[in-house]
Amino acid sequence: MYSDKVLENFKNPKNTGEIPDADGVGTVGNPVCGDMMTMYIKVKNNRIEDIKFKTFGCGAAIATSSMTTQMAKGKTLEEALQISRKDVASELNGLPPVKMHCSNLAADALHAAIQDYYKKQQTKTEVKK
Amino acid sequence: MSTQKIVNLDYAAGKPVDPRVKEAMMPYLEKSYGNPSSLHSMGQEAKNAINQARKQIAELINAEKHENIIFTSGATESNNLAIKGIANRYKDRGTKILTSKVEHMSVVNPIKYLTTKGFDSVFLPVDKFGLLDLDALEKEVDEKTILVTVVFANNEIGTIEPIKEISRIVHAKNAFLHVDATATAGQIPIDVQDLGVDALTISSNDMYGPKGIGALYVRESLRIEPLMHGGGQEKGLRSGTENMPGIVGFGRAAEITKQEMQTNMIKVTKLRDRLIEGLLKPLPYTFLNGHPTNRVPDNVSVRYSFIEGESMLLSLDMNGVLVSSGSACASKTLEPSHVLLATGLKHEEAHGSIMFTLSRESSEEDIEYVIGLMPNIINRLREMSPLTPKELKK
Numbered sequence: 269m270y271s272d273k274v275l276e277n278f279k280n281p282k283n284t285g286e287i288p289d290a291d292g293v294g295t296v297g298n299p300v301c302g303d304m305m306t307m308y309i310k311v312k313n314n315r316i317e318d319i320k321f322k323t324f325g326c327g328a329a330i331a332t333s334s335m336t337t338q339m340a341k342g343k344t345l346e347e348a349l350q351i352s353r354k355d356v357a358s359e360l361n362g363l364p365p366v367k368m369h370c371s372n373l374a375a376d377a378l379h380a381a382i383q384d385y386y387k388k389q390q391t392k393t394e395v396k397k
Numbered sequence: 398m399s400t401q402k403i404v405n406l407d408y409a410a411g412k413p414v415d416p417r418v419k420e421a422m423m424p425y426l427e428k429s430y431g432n433p434s435s436l437h438s439m440g441q442e443a444k445n446a447i448n449q450a451r452k453q454i455a456e457l458i459n460a461e462k463h464e465n466i467i468f469t470s471g472a473t474e475s476n477n478l479a480i481k482g483i484a485n486r487y488k489d490r491g492t493k494i495l496t497s498k499v500e501h502m503s504v505v506n507p508i509k510y511l512t513t514k515g516f517d518s519v520f521l522p523v524d525k526f527g528l529l530d531l532d533a534l535e536k537e538v539d540e541k542t543i544l545v546t547v548v549f550a551n552n553e554i555g556t557i558e559p560i561k562e563i564s565r566i567v568h569a570k571n572a573f574l575h576v577d578a579t580a581t582a583g584q585i586p587i588d589v590q591d592l593g594v595d596a597l598t599i600s601s602n603d604m605y606g607p608k609g610i611g612a613l614y615v616r617e618s619l620r621i622e623p624l625m626h627g628g629g630q631e632k633g634l635r636s637g638t639e640n641m642p643g644i645v646g647f648g649r650a651a652e653i654t655k656q657e658m659q660t661n662m663i664k665v666t667k668l669r670d671r672l673i674e675g676l677l678k679p680l681p682y683t684f685l686n687g688h689p690t691n692r693v694p695d696n697v698s699v700r701y702s703f704i705e706g707e708s709m710l711l712s713l714d715m716n717g718v719l720v721s722s723g724s725a726c727a728s729k730t731l732e733p734s735h736v737l738l739a740t741g742l743k744h745e746e747a748h749g750s751i752m753f754t755l756s757r758e759s760s761e762e763d764i765e766y767v768i769g770l771m772p773n774i775i776n777r778l779r780e781m782s783p784l785t786p787k788e789l790k791k
Contacts, residue, residue, distance in 0.1 A: 270711075275711070275715075278708070278711060279715060281781070284780070284781050285780075295783070299744075299745035299748070299784055300743070300744040300745055301744075302705055302733070302744070302745075302748040303705075304783055304784065305783065306783040322781060322782060322783035323781055323782065323783065324703065324704065324705060324781075324782040324783055324784050325705050325708065326705055326706075326707035326708055326711075327707055327708050327711040329705075329708075330708060330781065
């Protein structure tokens with residue numbers, strides 16, 4: 269059912285955990301549906317310097333989280349916002365069709381974390397003013 | 398992966414054919430290819446073999462006559478034959494069909510189909526253990542009710558239903574009772590006369606016979622309409638040339654099962670209880686699904702909070718352990734198991750369920766291996782999960 273790359277990322281996922289002093293945090297999904305992910309990013313000079321995730325879900329949910337963090341690390345925020353669910357799936361050599369929608373949420377979580385970062389920056393700027 | 402040992406704890410999905418069963422079947426794949434409908438000696442030999450198998454199966458469930466056993470292609474066909482066969486035969490008497498919320502899809506879907514053809518259905522509730530609500534049954538069963546169909550023990554949670562009680566309630570209102578004993582027959586003694594059931598589904602592979610063969614017990618006085626029309630085999634209830642190797646194998650499997658039931662029941666129950674204890678004890682937020690004691694010997698269904706079943710299934714598979722899951726992610730419909738939801742579990746709890754099914758092939762070593770593996774698997778997934786005890790309460 270799953271590609272070797274999915275299984276490898278499930279077995280040995282990269283960048284798991286939390287970043288306590290994250291610059292942006294994004295959560296998507298919910299436990300009722302069976303998939304929920306939280307992405308934490310640390311931003312330096314407009315680049316994603318560090319990224320970690322926590323995921324509740326199936327094998328595909330964990331593998332896409334792991335892959336998304338690897339793809340986003342070191343990229344500029346603009347580049348990271350371009351990473352789509354489709355990109356993540358093809359980087360994993362594909363996902364079963366039934367998993368494309370429900371478990372492939374990691375790119376959305378990444379985008380939510382970046383939006384959260386922008387929002388926090390705005391608030392900071394406003395406070396300074 | 399290649400040299401890793403495999404511990405199968407998904408025997409409900411499929412069992413090996415007992416070598417003694419295979420041996421009984423072999424002549425019917427080779428020299429004895431007669432058609433039981435033929436009048437010549439080769440045909441009569443086949444006919445005798447079928448009757449022998451019918452007797453072996455009748456003895457397993459204590460049917461009053463071996464002629465009351467109808468061979469089918471398996472449990473799905475038996476359930477369809479019973480439900481549609483009774484509904485179509487007795488529709489002039491009433492159109493109401495009752496069942497429980499913990500049925501197999503081969504019961505759920507024939508009933509759903511019949512509701513598109515003018516029948517009414519009620520899916521009766523169960524308690525947190527999966528036991529049918531007898532008060533609800535008593536309230537719903539009325540003079541319009543022609544059929545009540547209930548699973549003997551559900552394959553996902555293993556809870557054994559109070560069939561004798563159900564039979565009393567159903568027959569007080571002159572309705573018929575069909576019981577799906579697919580996941581039960583061969584594991585615990587079944588006596589159709591004592592229980593008072595009108596029709597009962599059993600399947601060969603669940604007792605180490607070949608796949609593709611099953612049977613429906615139909616009580617003498619019950620008339621049903623066939624699904625399959627043709628040459629009139631199986632008393633006109635199931636036309637088509639008989640699956641001789643399957644029937645002979647099923648018969649032998651039923652005979653062996655009956656002879657060895659007591660020994661296997663004790664052995665498997667002991668392994669089951671050790672597995673339940675070994676899974677629940679070391680880890681917090683771990684719960685048993687189904688009834689703690691009133692369950693079939695082979696079933697262990699547990700749920701772990703904060704994590705999801707398919708990821709547990711995959712992790713176990715990577716360690717050579719085969720199980721199945723109640724999670725939506727492991728299903729075709731993307732819905733968690735309707736059986737687990739019927740016992741009152743929330744969606745997120747059902748998602749975190751996995752099911753182990755043991756067999757007489759299982760060993761203490763297998764069970765201890767799984768018990769030893771589980772904490773690492775669960776802790777790894779829980780560490781990765783964003784859910785915490787606090788969030789589950791929300």
